Amino acid sequence: MRIFLFCFIITFSAAKALAQDYPQNYFRSPLDIPLYLSGNFGELRSNHFHAGLDIKTEGVQGKKILAIADGYVSRIKVSPYGYGKAIYVTHPNGYTSVYGHLKKYSDKIEALVKKEQYRKEQFALQIFPQPFSLQVKKGEIIAYSGNSGGSAGPHLHFEIRDSKTEHPINPLYFGYEIEDRLAPDLYAFTIYPLNDTSSINGSNNSKRYTVYGKNGKYYRSTTSPILLKGQFGFGIETVDRMNGTGNRYGIYNMKMTVDDEVVFEKQMDEFAFHEGRYINAYIDYKTYIRKRRRVQRNFVLPGNRLRCYPTLKKEGKVVFNDQKEHQIKYEISDFEGNTSTLSFQVKAEGIPLRQNTAQLKTPTVKFFDHKQKNTFITDDLLVSLPRGILYEDLYFQYRKEAAKKNTITPIYWLHNHYTPLHSYMNVSIKVPNLNDAQKKQALIASTVDGRSLYPEGGTWQGDNISVKTRSFGGYTVVLDTVPPSIRPINIYPGANMKNKWSISVKINDRLSGVDSYRAEVDGKWILMEYDAKNDILVHYFDDRVEAGEHEFKLVVKDGVGNRKTYKANFYR
Numbered sequence: 234m235r236i237f238l239f240c241f242i243i244t245f246s247a248a249k250a251l252a253q254d255y256p257q258n259y260f261r262s263p264l265d266i267p268l269y270l271s272g273n274f275g276e277l278r279s280n281h282f283h284a285g286l287d288i289k290t291e292g293v294q295g296k297k298i299l300a301i302a303d304g305y306v307s308r309i310k311v312s313p314y315g316y317g318k319a320i321y322v323t324h325p326n327g328y329t330s331v332y333g334h335l336k337k338y339s340d341k342i343e344a345l346v347k348k349e350q351y352r353k354e355q356f357a358l359q360i361f362p363q364p365f366s367l368q369v370k371k372g373e374i375i376a377y378s379g380n381s382g383g384s385a386g387p388h389l390h391f392e393i394r395d396s397k398t399e400h401p402i403n404p405l406y407f408g409y410e411i412e413d414r415l416a417p418d419l420y421a422f423t424i425y426p427l428n429d430t431s432s433i434n435g436s437n438n439s440k441r442y443t444v445y446g447k448n449g450k451y452y453r454s455t456t457s458p459i460l461l462k463g464q465f466g467f468g469i470e471t472v473d474r475m476n477g478t479g480n481r482y483g484i485y486n487m488k489m490t491v492d493d494e495v496v497f498e499k500q501m502d503e504f505a506f507h508e509g510r511y512i513n514a515y516i517d518y519k520t521y522i523r524k525r526r527r528v529q530r531n532f533v534l535p536g537n538r539l540r541c542y543p544t545l546k547k548e549g550k551v552v553f554n555d556q557k558e559h560q561i562k563y564e565i566s567d568f569e570g571n572t573s574t575l576s577f578q579v580k581a582e583g584i585p586l587r588q589n590t591a592q593l594k595t596p597t598v599k600f601f602d603h604k605q606k607n608t609f610i611t612d613d614l615l616v617s618l619p620r621g622i623l624y625e626d627l628y629f630q631y632r633k634e635a636a637k638k639n640t641i642t643p644i645y646w647l648h649n650h651y652t653p654l655h656s657y658m659n660v661s662i663k664v665p666n667l668n669d670a671q672k673k674q675a676l677i678a679s680t681v682d683g684r685s686l687y688p689e690g691g692t693w694q695g696d697n698i699s700v701k702t703r704s705f706g707g708y709t710v711v712l713d714t715v716p717p718s719i720r721p722i723n724i725y726p727g728a729n730m731k732n733k734w735s736i737s738v739k740i741n742d743r744l745s746g747v748d749s750y751r752a753e754v755d756g757k758w759i760l761m762e763y764d765a766k767n768d769i770l771v772h773y774f775d776d777r778v779e780a781g782e783h784e785f786k787l788v789v790k791d792g793v794g795n796r797k798t799y800k801a802n803f804y805r
Contacts, residue, residue, distance in 0.1 A: 251502065255406040256326055260301040261371060263332060263391050264288060264378075268411055269477055271388050273568075274403040275501030275541075276483030277516065277527050281509035282501060283483065284401040285331065285392030286409075294336045294387045296378040301330050306367040306375075309338070309346060309360040313765035316390060317382020320375055323364070323396055331401075333390035336379025342367070347760065354751075354758040383766065395503070402503040405568045415474040416449035416571040417484055419563070423468040423517065423528050424459065427550055431463025435584040444575055451575040458578035461553040466532030467497075468517055469575075473567045486566040488544070489531045491551055492559050497531040498544035511539045513653035514624040522651050536603045536624035536655065553581035597628040613663040614645050615697075622654050634683065634707070641667075641675070642710040650681045650706040657701040660689075664710050665696045672698075674714055674793050676745050680707040688713075688745045688792055716795040717742040722769070724785060728803040731780075736761075736772040738787060738799070745792030753786045754778055761787075780805050 262268060272287030290296045300322055307329065308321035316333030320342070323329045337343055345367070349360055369375055380387045393404045405411065425439045426432065433440045442459075444451045467489060473482040489497040499515075514537035517528035532549030533542065553559065563575040601607040603623035609616040609631065627648070634644040642664055660677065667675060672693055677700045678686040689708070691698040698710060722737035724730065738761075740747055752761045752772060759777070761770040770787070787799045 251406060255402070256328075257408040259326060260330070260393070260407050260409075261299065262409065263299055263301050263330070263389060264290070264296055265299065266291060266296065268409065270411060270475060270482065271386075271478070271480050273473070273482040274401070274405065275485070275504075277512060277529075280513065282504060282512055284504075284506070284509075285390055286404050288389045288391055289478070290378040290387050290389055292387060294377070294379045296389070297374050298332050298335065298376040298378055298389060300369040300371055300373045300375050302326070302371045304330075304369060305365045306342065306362055306369060307364065309342065309362070311346060311350070311359075312357050312382055313763040315382050317384060318376070318379065319382075319390075322369060322375070327396050328402075329394045329396045329399075331390075331392035331394060332376060333392075334379055334381050334384040334388060335376040336381065338376045339374050342375065350760050351758070356760060356763050381764075398505070400503045400505050403501065403568070406502070411475065411569075412477060413475045413567060413569045413571065415476060415567075416573045417471050417473045417565045417567060418481075419444050419446070419451040419565060419573055419575055420470040421528075422470070422563070422575070422577075423520075424461070425466040425468065425532075427464040427466055427532075431465060432461070432584070433465075434460050442577075446573075446575075449571070449573040451573060453577050456578065458558055458580040460582050460584060461579045462581060463554070464550055464552045466530060466550055467561065468528040468530045469563060469565070470526060470528055471565050471573070475567075482567075484529075484565055485568045486564075487529070487531070488564045489549070490560075490562045490564075493562075494546070495544045496546040496551060497542070497549035499529075499531075499541055500543055501541050504539075504541065508539055510655055511537055513655070515539060518653045519651035534624040535626075536621065553579060555581050557581055596630065596632065598631045599629045601627050601629050603627075609647075613642075615659070615661040616647055617659040617661075618654075619656065619658070622656050622658060624653065624655065627652060636709070637683070639686070640678075640709040640711050644680065644683060644707045644709045646707050648705040650704060652705050654703050654705065657703050659699060659701055660708050661697050661699040662708065662710055663697050667696075671712060674712045674795070675710055676713060676793055677702075678709055678711045678744070679704065680709065683707060686711060686744065690745075690792060711744065713744040713791065713793045713795065715743060716797040717747055717789040717791045719787060719789055719797050719799040721799065721801065724801050724803055726801045728801065730774075730803045730805050734774055736774075736785065736803075738770045739768050740770055740787075740789050741768045742789075742791040742795075745795075748790050748792045748794075750787065750789045752788075754783050756784075756786075774805070778805055 269289045271289050272283050276283035302324045304322045304324040307323040310319045318335040319333040321331050378389045392401050394401050421441050421443045423441045424433055426437050486500045488495050514534045520526050520528050558580045561577055566572040603626050606620045607618040630648050632646045636643050677689045677691040679689050680686055689700045689702050691700045718741045720739040724736050752759050759772050761772045782804055785801050789797050
């Protein structure tokens with residue numbers, strides 16, 4: 234109990250001490266309702282760490298969003314993806330607040346946005362008002378909460394950034410109170426042999442161990458030590474919990490000790506957006522892709538450039554060769570200091586290493602050094618990886634599969650999709666004997682199963698089509714000859730729209746994806762908001778469409794230029 238209380242006090246004091254470096258009681262809440270979170274800062278997401286707080290809005294849209302302090306609107310962004318409708322407010326104390334997934338802006342901001350959309354004749358845009366030209370006061374309504382962009386449900390995405398660096402900072406450092414008396418949950422740990430001669434109970438394969446417990450105390454089902462010999466890394470499966478919700482959250486602080494020496498500590502206080510994709514080096518990416526379990530590595534891969542490790546001894550890698558028993562201990566804490574612990578014994582004693590008879594199904598063709606630029610070339614394929622794209626060295630695998638009925642080239646299998654890439658590699662495929670019309674309809678598509686195809690695009694140089702992509706897997710070339718689809722929802726020839734407040738249309742494209750759209754009434758551009766996750770376009774009537782008969786026209790273009798047009802006369 235004394236040890237537990239000591240850990241609690243140390244972690245709690247560290248968080249509160251760091252908070253004193255940031256202004257307290259300067260920022261108010263962005264909402265006038267109790268703060269419950271659906272996501273916290275640093276939470277593990279697909280290809281990134283979460284950059285702020287996702288604040289619940291009681292399951293509905295339309296809650297008033299308030300400026301957290303005096304400042305000026307420095308950026309307005311409208312997008313069918315990502316943060317959707319978002320506002321950035323710069324404050325005089327050196328910080329910028331961000332509000333995302335909005336339903337609509339306040340009247341004065343909405344008028345500015347709509348004016349610019351009609352001027353540029355486009356829905357998606359960014360506006361950077363002149364400093365101090367659009368000032369707001371603390372507590373002023375600047376928007377209403379929504380579900381726009383990539384949001385999976387109504388909520389407010391809220392960030393506080395350093396205005397100079399644009400690095401997001403944990404908003405809890407600024408004094409926001411969230412009810413949290415629950416310690417993190419622990420599920421399992423994994424031990425990874427880090428070379429060919431290391432063994433876990435006689436095996437060179439990684440081994441997962443389930444743990445049991447509650448209320449902050451976790452343990453293995455047996456006290457017998459795990460037999461280890463050689464060099465190892467460890468990983469943990471854990472999430473945080475909070476009162477009043479059923480959500481799972483990211484961990485604030487994580488320590489791993491070996492015989493009371495901290496060899497690994499991770500804490501997400503702030504980060505740069507370009508670092509976000511390093512999450513794929515931080516987690517066991519292969520296990521995540523295969524089983525959707527996020528094992529958080531407690532050792533650092535050579536190409537991992539994250540800065541969130543306050544304590545790190547020998548990259549978190551541990552050698553066991555002394556024939557002695559050792560204690561491994563985890564301390565997992567949330568921001569409020571609620572701490573869970575796990576201890577287990579290992580013994581540096583190897584038993585004969587069993588022969589691993591598993592064979593690679595795909596032949597290794599080349600060694601790739603993660604510190605260097607790497608290329609792979611065949612008669613009809615070029616793959617180029619810039620330096621820094623790999624997190625560790627690998628033996629590149631390759632095979633070529635015959636073309637399918639819906640592809641015009643073979644499928645080129647580049648390594649496997651269980652291995653992450655930090656940035657873009659270039660894939661170039663030679664496709665002879667296509668005429669100019671066919672080239673316009675051709676694109677590179679990726680696949681992970683040989684059946685489902687995902688558009689990657691492509692540019693031509695002679696007989697070679699090239700694309701930049703951030704994933705290993707299968708690549709092939711396809712022709713997209715089918716135009717997008719347009720399905721009216723509430724409009725049709727002769728429709729009486731007098732009592733309707735909007736025009737709604739569903740659009741889609743089966744292969745290369747929707748690239749652009751243009752809607753007109755009586756030959757003049759009208760604003761249609763694009764909800765990309767639901768494939769819906771909506772025009773909200775205003776005084777631009779007067780009473781009487783009108784013609785509605787919509788043209789949708791896909792990624793290779795195929796077009797579809799829909800027309801309908803209607804009445805207002």
